[in-house]
Amino acid sequence: MSSKFLDSIPLVASEIVKMVPGGLAIFATDMEKVTVSEISGFKKALLEVGQEILKGSPSYMIMQNKETLDFELGEDSPYGEALRIIAVPVFDDEQPGELVGTFGIALPRYNAFELRRISGIFTESLAEISAAIQQTAAAAANISTVEKALNESINGIGEMANSIVTVLDSIKSIADQTKMLGLNAAIEAARAGDAGRGFGVVAEEIRKLSEDSKTTAEEIRIMTQNIEQSIEEAQHNSRTALQAAEEQGATTEEVAASIEEMVPKAELLSKIAQAL
Numbered sequence: 001m002s003s004k005f006l007d008s009i010p011l012v013a014s015e016i017v018k019m020v021p022g023g024l025a026i027f028a029t030d031m032e033k034v035t036v037s038e039i040s041g042f043k044k045a046l047l048e049v050g051q052e053i054l055k056g057s058p059s060y061m062i063m064q065n066k067e068t069l070d071f072e073l074g075e076d077s078p079y080g081e082a083l084r085i086i087a088v089p090v091f092d093d094e095q096p097g098e099l100v101g102t103f104g105i106a107l108p109r110y111n112a113f114e115l116r117r118i119s120g121i122f123t124e125s126l127a128e129i130s131a132a133i134q135q136t137a138a139a140a141a142n143i144s145t146v147e148k149a150l151n152e153s154i155n156g157i158g159e160m161a162n163s164i165v166t167v168l169d170s171i172k173s174i175a176d177q178t179k180m181l182g183l184n185a186a187i188e189a190a191r192a193g194d195a196g197r198g199f200g201v202v203a204e205e206i207r208k209l210s211e212d213s214k215t216t217a218e219e220i221r222i223m224t225q226n227i228e229q230s231i232e233e234a235q236h237n238s239r240t241a242l243q244a245a246e247e248q249g250a251t252t253e254e255v256a257a258s259i260e261e262m263v264p265k266a267e268l269l270s271k272i273a274q275a276l
Contacts, residue, residue: 003090003100006035013038025083025106028090029059031099041108046079058087059102066099072109082109130256137252140245147242154238158231164224171217 006028013026013036023041027034037047053059058069069087077083087104091097 003093006030006090006101006103009036009103023108026104027059027106028101028103029053030101031063034059035101042079042083042106043081044079046083046106058085058104062087062089062102063099069104079106083107084109130260133252133256136248137256140248140252143241143245143248147238147245151235151238151242154231154234158228158235161224161228161231165221165228168217168221168224171213174213 009026009028013028017024017026017038017040020040025039025042025046026036027038027047028036031053033053034047034049034051037045037049037051039045053063062069066089068089069085072084073079073082075082084107085104086106087102089099090101090103092100
């Protein structure tokens with residue numbers, strides 16, 4: 001039993017591996033041992049010529065099922081690094097159904113595995129960032145809603161303060177009129193002499209009450225003005241916060257859109273890495 005293909009491999013294997021810059025290993029076996037092992041670009045030799053075929057090795061599995069193998073091993077492989085192995089059964093030239101050996105190649109896969117790992121991390125990171133940004137956007141929208149409600153409430157308080165000022169103006173006007181009435185009553189009581197003395201006392205009390213009402217109204221006015229000033233400051237701060245929240249929301253939406261555009265690219269990178 002023989003195979004011209006297997007016989008030719010030792011003649012060309014050493015030259016072929018030199019032609020592949022990324023690294024290549026070529027191996028061949030008969031039914032018992034390794035007959036060819038040429039390597040370039042690997043950390044260490046994968047097989048030794050004359051080495052017996054080990055149970056569970058690619059050549060051993062081919063001998064069991066007579067089918068082509070194409071698989072990858074990670075960095076924890078028995079060979080000490082990530083690699084892709086493609087191995088085929090070799091049949092006798094004169095008896096095609098008779099297996100006489102195996103032939104295979106191995107390619108270092110460190111770059112492909114590293115690219116897959118990085119692309120996986122990249123994709124996961126983008127997904128996490130996208131989720132965080134969406135939460136931030138939702139929070140910004142909620143802040144904006146709260147700020148709008150707060151601003152409306154402050155405006156309502158401002159309108160109430162204006163109403164208080166209007167009422168105080170009315171009280172002051174009434175107090176002034178009452179004071180004049182009290183003054184006129186005092187004059188009339190003085191004209192009446194002893195008969196109007198009691199009425200004069202009442203008129204004096206009315207004037208004092210009018211003065212007290214006017215003073216209290218003025219104090220309330222000052223307090224209301226202070227309240228209005230505080231309301232204006234609160235309105236300014238609320239508008240500033242609302243504007244900042246709206247700008248934050250808009251910026252967050254732009255970032256989220258950019259992230260969304262990057263996700264398909266990351267997925268494409270992952271697919272390319274898987275295909276390598």
